[in-house]
Amino acid sequence: MDSALIPKGVERCPLGRFLVFIAVVGAVLLWGVVAMFLIYIKGLNQTNMNNAYGFALWIWADLAVIALGGGAFFTGLLRYIIGKDELKNIINYAVLIGFVCYSSALLILAIDVGQPLRAWFIFWHANVHSMLTEVAFCLTCYFIVLTIEYVPLMLENRQLQRVTFFRHLAHNMHGIMAVFAATGAFLSFFHQGSLGGVSGVLYGRPFGFRSGIGIWPWTFFLYTWSAAACGPCFTILVTRITEMATRKKLVKDNVIDLLAKIAGWMLLTYITAKIVDTVYWAAVTAPAMGFTLLDFYTNNPGSAYGLWILIAEVGICGVLPALMLVSASVRRNPRLLFLAVLLAVLGACLNRWVMILQMQAVPVLPFEKWFTYLPSWQEIATTILPVAYGIILIAFSYRYLPIFPQEPELNPLPEGGR
Amino acid sequence: MDQPKNKRYGMVIDLDKCTGCGACMVACMAENNIPFRDDDTDKLLSVSWMHVYRLSNGKPFPHAEECFLPRPCQHCEGEHGHSPCVSVCPATATDYDMHTGIVSQIYTRCFGCRYCMAACPYHVRQFNWWDPVWPEGMERALNPDVSVRMRGVVEKCSFCYSRYQTALNRAYLEGRRELSEEEYQTACTQACPAGAIVFGDLNNPAHRVHQIVKPDLAHGGRPRNPKVFRLLERLGTHPKVYYLTRRDWVRRAGDNEIQKT
Numbered sequence: 001m002d003s004a005l006i007p008k009g010v011e012r013c014p015l016g017r018f019l020v021f022i023a024v025v026g027a028v029l030l031w032g033v034v035a036m037f038l039i040y041i042k043g044l045n046q047t048n049m050n051n052a053y054g055f056a057l058w059i060w061a062d063l064a065v066i067a068l069g070g071g072a073f074f075t076g077l078l079r080y081i082i083g084k085d086e087l088k089n090i091i092n093y094a095v096l097i098g099f100v101c102y103s104s105a106l107l108i109l110a111i112d113v114g115q116p117l118r119a120w121f122i123f124w125h126a127n128v129h130s131m132l133t134e135v136a137f138c139l140t141c142y143f144i145v146l147t148i149e150y151v152p153l154m155l156e157n158r159q160l161q162r163v164t165f166f167r168h169l170a171h172n173m174h175g176i177m178a179v180f181a182a183t184g185a186f187l188s189f190f191h192q193g194s195l196g197g198v199s200g201v202l203y204g205r206p207f208g209f210r211s212g213i214g215i216w217p218w219t220f221f222l223y224t225w226s227a228a229a230c231g232p233c234f235t236i237l238v239t240r241i242t243e244m245a246t247r248k249k250l251v252k253d254n255v256i257d258l259l260a261k262i263a264g265w266m267l268l269t270y271i272t273a274k275i276v277d278t279v280y281w282a283a284v285t286a287p288a289m290g291f292t293l294l295d296f297y298t299n300n301p302g303s304a305y306g307l308w309i310l311i312a313e314v315g316i317c318g319v320l321p322a323l324m325l326v327s328a329s330v331r332r333n334p335r336l337l338f339l340a341v342l343l344a345v346l347g348a349c350l351n352r353w354v355m356i357l358q359m360q361a362v363p364v365l366p367f368e369k370w371f372t373y374l375p376s377w378q379e380i381a382t383t384i385l386p387v388a389y390g391i392i393l394i395a396f397s398y399r400y401l402p403i404f405p406q407e408p409e410l411n412p413l414p415e416g417g418r
Numbered sequence: 419m420d421q422p423k424n425k426r427y428g429m430v431i432d433l434d435k436c437t438g439c440g441a442c443m444v445a446c447m448a449e450n451n452i453p454f455r456d457d458d459t460d461k462l463l464s465v466s467w468m469h470v471y472r473l474s475n476g477k478p479f480p481h482a483e484e485c486f487l488p489r490p491c492q493h494c495e496g497e498h499g500h501s502p503c504v505s506v507c508p509a510t511a512t513d514y515d516m517h518t519g520i521v522s523q524i525y526t527r528c529f530g531c532r533y534c535m536a537a538c539p540y541h542v543r544q545f546n547w548w549d550p551v552w553p554e555g556m557e558r559a560l561n562p563d564v565s566v567r568m569r570g571v572v573e574k575c576s577f578c579y580s581r582y583q584t585a586l587n588r589a590y591l592e593g594r595r596e597l598s599e600e601e602y603q604t605a606c607t608q609a610c611p612a613g614a615i616v617f618g619d620l621n622n623p624a625h626r627v628h629q630i631v632k633p634d635l636a637h638g639g640r641p642r643n644p645k646v647f648r649l650l651e652r653l654g655t656h657p658k659v660y661y662l663t664r665r666d667w668v669r670r671a672g673d674n675e676i677q678k679t
Contacts, residue, residue: 051543204540
């Protein structure tokens, strides 16, 4: 029924099956929307946050999706600025994933504030000393850039291409995409960094605080670095999941291999810097504030976090995937490659979890105990909401837009096909 | 008239005098129109600008001792007014007043991002998880000088700033620019039956708070009196709330740095 909208040279599942899939994911989306309205109407008392846990699941989700959405800016940088031409075969998908991640982040932020109608104050009464101000400005600007990058993809729909204006617009936008890729990389450097600075500047919170250069704590650079490393891993992971879901090969191995190799070296250098940062923080920064390393893990009554989380983040989800990804033989093995990118993605998520959730769990006053927090169903539903939205947007984009340029070549249609 | 000199309002709380009666908390709530709920047992969800902690030396009888530690906003000065919370607020909804040393909160500008709460190591910043609901008739007993806050914004102790404004207005009408020590006192100070709280200008040698603390103003107001300490001195937040005690274990309990050395 919708065959006129489906790109030429590719095959899609029957419309009925597609709609059933959308309905199932849409039900999850609806669950999130109900929770969202409940929060808007009744307020943040619908969450399990409290005065000790002012930042919780949403801020973690925000930081995590922005880190994982970093594949868009970094792949764009590699493709348009550094000139890695093979990546043109995955850049569309990287941009789409980035668009999903950043729009999700903005949606979560809009739910997270106590007075949503005043959210514009962050621009109007901006405090230039605040990391969140920089995050808000750069995030908004970069989302506009991602939209500009996504628009020509939408215009490549078969029916829209029949409109001369849209065809020329898409063509010309593709022509100047390097400008937006450079702008995106510039903006991403700052907002990824500022998100790292969110906890890094909190000198009242020795667990999160880091020394640094000038006004930028080390976490500023580490966050940008980890986003550049783990973002492409997420792009590869989602590409592989899409291939599994569609039972088709969509991107050639050499493209994935190149991106994985670059991500691997980024991850290896990032995790080396992260280890140096952790050692310096544990040996110098925290003791100077009156804390020992174990105060943040096991040295307090009711500790919710053990050293295992540090080992999991830096070792299992950091060093291990980095070593795997720089090895050509691992990259050639699809299962090991999948495991490596999955671990890298989990590592980025774990890092954001630690820097937001654990930071607030750690007692700072000597007579306080560890704080605990379990999200409410409304928080969980609104965090799953963007995932459902992302799946739906990706499903529609895959069905109706030529997202994967190599798909027709990798999946030739039988004689007499569309 | 001469321009008034910059003040550094601060407080010293004698922990050996405090009995933990809670009068300071009650006075604070009444003075500042602090909302409460039918069930306010979860203190992590309730609002109390002044919170009294109960500390124990952890020893068995007959050596067991307890201490009550009232904790208002510490009005941190940080470095050049960059208190932990002020520098992070993205909407400039909180401010460090260099003329008074008071950290303010602009409720109508706060949009409830709660970054300041994450930044404050003393947990003095609290969020209005609910809209305030006053018992029938109580709205007529609210303090008209203090605005009530709505759901979704952060609030905290202001050192009864409305009292400062009222006292200053009166002084201006009388042709003065300077306030005497007794003209501006916080509600908790006046309510404490044990006289454990002393409030005044740390910059003014004539004020009792200055005489007790003997602040080293060149070093962020560090106390020169060995019996006086501040919470988490090593963080460099330079709070303006000081604690006085003769008991070593209390001093250790209040500062993790002392605890470990």
